[in-house]
Amino acid sequence: MHLAILTFDGFNxxxxxxxxxxxxxxxxxxxxxxxxxxxxxxxxxxGVTISAQSRIDSVxxxxxxxxxxxxKTRDVANDASIMSRLKLDPSRQLIGAQCSxxxxxxxxxxxxxxxxxTDLTTKPWVQEAGLEVLNQPFFAKGNVATAGGCFSAPYLxxxxxxxxxxxxxxxxxxxxxxxxxxxxxxxxxAMGNVELYL
Amino acid sequence: MHLAILTFDGFNxxxxxxxxxxxxxxxxxxxxxxxxxxxxxxxxxxGVTISAQSRIDSVxxxxxxxxxxxxKTRDVANDASIMSRLKLDPSRQLIGAQCSxxxxxxxxxxxxxxxxxTDLTTKPWVQEAGLEVLNQPFFAKGNVATAGGCFSAPYLxxxxxxxxxxxxxxxxxxxxxxxxxxxxxxxxxAMGNVELYL
Numbered sequence: 001m002h003l004a005i006l007t008f009d010g011f012n013x014x015x016x017x018x019x020x021x022x023x024x025x026x027x028x029x030x031x032x033x034x035x036x037x038x039x040x041x042x043x044x045x046x047g048v049t050i051s052a053q054s055r056i057d058s059v060x061x062x063x064x065x066x067x068x069x070x071x072k073t074r075d076v077a078n079d080a081s082i083m084s085r086l087k088l089d090p091s092r093q094l095i096g097a098q099c100s101x102x103x104x105x106x107x108x109x110x111x112x113x114x115x116x117x118t119d120l121t122t123k124p125w126v127q128e129a130g131l132e133v134l135n136q137p138f139f140a141k142g143n144v145a146t147a148g149g150c151f152s153a154p155y156l157x158x159x160x161x162x163x164x165x166x167x168x169x170x171x172x173x174x175x176x177x178x179x180x181x182x183x184x185x186x187x188x189x190a191m192g193n194v195e196l197y198l
Numbered sequence: 199m200h201l202a203i204l205t206f207d208g209f210n211x212x213x214x215x216x217x218x219x220x221x222x223x224x225x226x227x228x229x230x231x232x233x234x235x236x237x238x239x240x241x242x243x244x245g246v247t248i249s250a251q252s253r254i255d256s257v258x259x260x261x262x263x264x265x266x267x268x269x270k271t272r273d274v275a276n277d278a279s280i281m282s283r284l285k286l287d288p289s290r291q292l293i294g295a296q297c298s299x300x301x302x303x304x305x306x307x308x309x310x311x312x313x314x315x316t317d318l319t320t321k322p323w324v325q326e327a328g329l330e331v332l333n334q335p336f337f338a339k340g341n342v343a344t345a346g347g348c349f350s351a352p353y354l355x356x357x358x359x360x361x362x363x364x365x366x367x368x369x370x371x372x373x374x375x376x377x378x379x380x381x382x383x384x385x386x387x388a389m390g391n392v393e394l395y396l
Contacts, residue, residue, distance in 0.1 A: 014219040014375060017246075021212040021348065024244045035246055046222045048215075048233055049249040117378060137377035148378035150219065154349070155377070177212060179335035179353070179391075180315060180346035193377075 001028075003160060004036035004054055004062040006086075006101070010072035013044045014150040015098040019066050022157035025173035026165060036062075038082050045071045060087040064094040064160055067101030069150075074100075074125065077107045094163055096145040096156050105146065106131050114141050117148035140197035155193045162198050170194070199226075201358060202234035202252055202260040204284075204299070208270035211242045212348040213296040217264050220355035223371035224363060234260075236280050243269045258285040262292040262358055265299030267348075272298075272323065275305045292361055294343040294354050303344065304329050312339050315346035338395035353391045360396050368392070 003023055007016045016035060023033040036059060037052035044050070059065050065088055076082055083104075088095050090110060097105045099119040105111050106129040115132040116139060123133045137152035139145065140159060147156040154174055162170035171187055178186035201221055205214045214233060221231040234257060235250035242248070257263050263286055274280055284306060286293050295303045297317040303309050304327040313330040314337060321331045335350035337343065338357055345354040352372055360368035369385055376384035 012219065013215040017211040017215040020244055020246070021210065033244070046218055046231070047251060048218070051247040053245060119378065134379075136379040149381065150375040150377075151352070151384065152377040177348040179348075179350040180317065181332075181334040183347065186349065 001030050001032065001164065002054075002058070002062045003033045003064040003066065004059050005034065006056070006059065006065060006067045007035050007037050007042055007050075007052075008068070008070050008072060008076050008082075009039070009042045011042060011044050011068050011070040012099065012150065013046060013048060015101070015153050016068040018150070018153035019068070019098065019157045022154050022173050022177055023160060025176050026161055026169060028165070038085070056082070056085050059085075062093065064164065065096070066156065066160065067095075067097040067104050069099035069101050069119070073103050073122070077103055083107065090143040094143050094160060096147070096160060098147050098153055098156055099150065102126055102146045102148070103129065105144065110144055111146070114144065115139060116146040117152070118146065119148050119150075136193075138193045138197070145197065152193070155190055158190060159194050159197065162194060167191070167195070167198065199228050199230065199362065200252075200256070200260045201231045201262040201264065202257050203232065204254070204257065204263060204265045205233050205235050205240055205248075205250075206266070206268050206270060206274050206280075207237070207240045209240060209242050209266050209268035210297065210348065211244060211246060213299070213351050214266040216348070216351035217266070217296065217355045220352050220371050220375055221358060223374050224359055224367060226363070236283070254280070254283050257283075260291065262362065263294070264354065264358065265293075265295040265302050267297035267299050267317070271301050271320070275301055281305065288341040292341050292358060294345070294358060296345050296351055296354055297348065300324055300344045300346070301327065303342065308342055309344070312342065313337060314344040315350070316344065317346050317348075334391075336391045336395070343395065350391070352388055356388060357392050357395065360392060365389070365393070365396065
């Protein structure tokens with residue numbers, strides 16, 4: 001079971017790493033989560049260079065793909081050499097997008113006729129691509145989910161876990177990372193955003 | 199103004215990168231936030247290798263130091279070659295610790311007589327070091343703050359911003375990263391944990 005977190009140059013650290021941290025709370029031998037990049041290294045929007053854990057061609061065989069966000073997503077959307085390698089298939093994969101990642105799913109035609117979530121900066125570009133943008137942090141239909149605002153990243157991660165390992169596994173993952181002294185209410189709020197779409 | 203986020207091998211991505219992302223919402227020419235490491239590269243608890251943006255010797259001259267968390271913090275606490283280089287001075291620096299980072303501040307004697315926050319895994323080690331551990335996500339006294347549970351990281355970052363640039367700047371930073379459709383209530387909850395200590 002491979003979950004690939006697509007992470008491009010100029011990426012938003014919160015979006016890729018909150019997903020990575022929450023998804024890795026699942027402790028199963030066949031559970032693999034990777035930061036997946038088009039190049040061997042990428043540098044974040046705040047200048048942190050990281051090494052890829054998998055490469056972009058592996059998205060085709062991944063069981064789940066989470067499209068991260070960043071300040072160069074519009075460049076990625078116009079880069080045929082990258083877009084042509086994003087061979088996503090919601091009939092056999094779970095697919096999610098965080099913030100500006102939603103723009104890439106829109107350009108790939110994976111959100112036709114479905115409203116979507118994204119961040120406030122990306123919102124006009126997603127609308128320009130013909131989509132209805134929701135004023136809420138999370139939405140999913142079938143095997144495709146979108147989330148908006150960095151701290152909706154745990155909701156998107158919880159959705160992946162709930163779909164692949166059940167509701168309780170998602171709750172447990174969020175409970176671990178929730179603030180001390182506020183864990184129960186954090187988990188309730190978070191799962192309240194996700195459970196409508198399971 | 200340099201804020202160093204101490205990040206060691208085996209680090210928790212959520213703790214270092216949530217701090218980095220939130221702190222970098224402050225857009226001022228003299229505001230510099232760096233991932234600060236003992237070595238040129240470090241590898242996270244989930245296997246992501248990153249390059250340092252500053253090196254550990256720069257903590258002595260940093261204006262603010264945030265001690266990140268990780269799965270090897272007890273090894274760091276017993277490594278004199280690292281601990282001797284952590285020249286922190288709360289009389290002239292803001293100092294914060296996230297989760298297991300609290301253990302390092304305890305070992306450095308910076309939490310004497312002060313209760314502290316940490317994560318549930320680190321709690322017994324911090325208690326063993328003689329500290330009272332609070333069942334709450336955030337606490338600060340004077341120039342030293344501690345936070346417990348990964349998603350208390352935004353509270354710690356907000357405290358640094360509020361202390362250095364004021365309450366409204368902290369609110370603005372959190373508002374940007376908060377989930378879409380829930381931004382006001384997220385910011386209220388988060389700042390509610392911080393404002394008692396400003």
